[in-house]
Amino acid sequence: MHTGIDELLEKYWHIPGGLVPLLQEVQKVHGYLSREILEKIASGMGISLAKVAGVATFYHQFHLTPRGRYIIKVCMGTACHVRGAAEVLFAMEDELGIKVGHTTPDLTFTLDQVACLGACGLAPVITINDETYGKLTPGQVPKLIEKYREEAAVVH
Amino acid sequence: MRRKVLVCGGTGCVSSRSREVYDALESELAGRGLGEQFELKYTGCHGFCEQGPLVLVEPEGYFYCRVTKEHVAKLVDSLQEGSVYEDLLYKDPDTGNRVKTRNDVPFYQKQKRLVLKNCGLINPESIEDYLNAGGYRTLQKVFKMSPDAVIDEVKKAGLRGRGGGGFPTGLKWEYARKARGDKKYIICNADEGDPGAFMDRSILEGDPHRVLEGMLTAGYAIGAGEGFVYIRAEYPLAVRRLDIAIKEAREKGFLGENILGSGFNFDIHIKQGAGAFVCGEETALIESIQGNRGMPRPRPPFPAVKGLWDRPTVVNNVETLANLPIIFDMGAEAYAAIGTEQSKGTKIFALTGKIKNTGLVEVPMGITLREIIFDIGGGIPNGKKFKAVQIGGPSGGGLSAQHLDLPIDYDSLIDAGAMMGSGGLVVMDEDTCMVELARFFLSFTRMEACGKCTPCREGNTRLLEILERIVEGRGELQDLDLLESLGHTIIDTSLCGLGQSAPNPVLSALKYFRPEYEMHVKNKLCPAGVCKALLSYRIIEEKCKACGLCLKHCPVGAITGKKGEPHRIDPEMCKKCGECLKKCPFGAIVLAGGDGFGQGQSDHKRNHVSRTQALYNLKSGGRERH
Ligand SMILES: Cc1cc2nc3c(=O)[nH]c(=O)nc-3n(C[C@H](O)[C@H](O)[C@H](O)COP(=O)(O)O)c2cc1C
């Protein structure tokens, strides 16, 4: 349990401004930041849990609950908004049966919204893990998700 | 000379599968034993993402658009023959003619690509390519000058910050140079949080060494020994290329100790952001690098005097820094000859939204919106009419058709109630509702506000509530005055630029699109057909076959009708859930504005229902923030 945290603490505890990169690396290993992890980091860095929690809750990147295997980010930036991004998000919510910001109970999908993926030319845009999908219509959503469901089923 | 085949590896083209094209080209060339004759490589973004994946053949300059792996065999045939692959050339939509080279494409003709000069033409992962294109040459010049002379040159060039405020760069450096400190820092602001802008990303992905060269110049001028690039974690490709560039620059001696024998020491580190729009603000950014919550602090003291770890720090935007090699290459005078009286050089704009040629364009300051939107951008698609353009992101303003001939620079935009911001240009057509759009922007800025100061935290929340009221059909005429006076108070009293600019989209829309606001509150109508609460469902009698499906599915029993006679929806009872419209097999149900307005466009309107509905979900679901 909580492997690697001690090593990472060793690497960062003395570096000024080390808390943010430490949280980033710990999250990379553990997927999310549980209360126990935050407590461990607080005592390891010699700072209060309030300070650690304060930083962890300030940034969108940090997650305090478990995340899905596939992270779907639907861009809600301006360019995507005027080209119908909300419809895509709506279709995603329908297809996955969860609201934005949540994870499916089987931990397969997490549905997030982001402000801009910087690929506005392809609006509306989403990413699923490292893959980008542009010029998406709500109608394409079910098939796309199905592809990932199948992939998840094979690996399991 | 080996001929070059350049495949665009920018985010846009990668998303439209340019990697497949690259791989196919690689194996096809190798398969025909042509690997030696042709140099195949990835480049950064050409800016014309709409037409991707793009492939450029040098030295001829053939510019191929929308290339897929299926085209590759014939493409290699043409390479072998030395001929042009006509079908892949850009087709001018007006004349129908095929255009051979990049510079002949109308999208590029009015551009002046200085900062983006190398983007699309060199391999960003190779310092050799940058050096061959004249890279790092200006350092020799800079190191021979005194730091004060370097600052003077930047002042003479008239360079102003491209990150939003337009603050004179030379002056900022002078403050930092004069400030006392045992160490000084340069920070490159690559947070680029403004949705709809991606120029910083493209520069970093397409020509990262240019930014390093700019940082070195800045560091030498103010006497800094260390620099940081604060970059969004959402830009993994840019982070990777920057990382490679820094390593290569160290190996070649452009970073480290005694650079080029000048006695100047400088190194650069990457700091990845953790996702917070407000961290683009310089004092919040500094807090974030120091490992804290990214909350802005009052200025003065300005970072130039008291910044990172309380030491003098210059924060400059990516594009600002990328301009420096140009200034020292062509000389301050030649640079200052480009642009307008008060705004020199070029500006990169991200042209997006309802526009034919989406992409990144670099134009001289002082060009008109009409030239950008119509000559370069190709105008509005689907025969729709231009309505507005949002400049400067969520904190900027929406300008209308009356501004199309306004020469744009920092000051003219401020006068018109918008701002340069980072240079996002989101074009809107007649289907965009300006009230709903203002609500959208405000919900963004409110969500991203750090919560430290009251005017922004409470004031913008109230502004948003009023806009929601109007969009939901509960607005009153005095709400418009309230929006205005509250907006001005927030601007005058907020702590940082986020709060100070959040009301801009509302205020500019009230100024230029007031009739649309009045329609919403007085007539309870949404002329663009977007605001769901101001629309109603109706059954077209002639089309209704009285099948009873809608009646059965209406959750509130608002539909009446007997067998054999057309059904009716009771507008008082209807909850506008849209179930009936979805269920009707005959297309007899339409969503229409007040006076039968928008009739017969059920498909088009149906999109709007779900869109608004989704936005309401967003509002209640919100962003995950725990
Ligand atoms: C809310 C907010 C967000 C900002 N975001 C950015 C940004 O993403 N990138 C940027 O370069 N400047 C941003 N700025 C402006 C910076 O505070 C700062 O003025 C700029 O980086 C200075 O660089 P320049 O003089 O080269 O423009 C932002 C300002 C505010 C108030």
Ligand code: FES
């Ligand atoms: S607004 Fe969606 S990618 Fe930029």
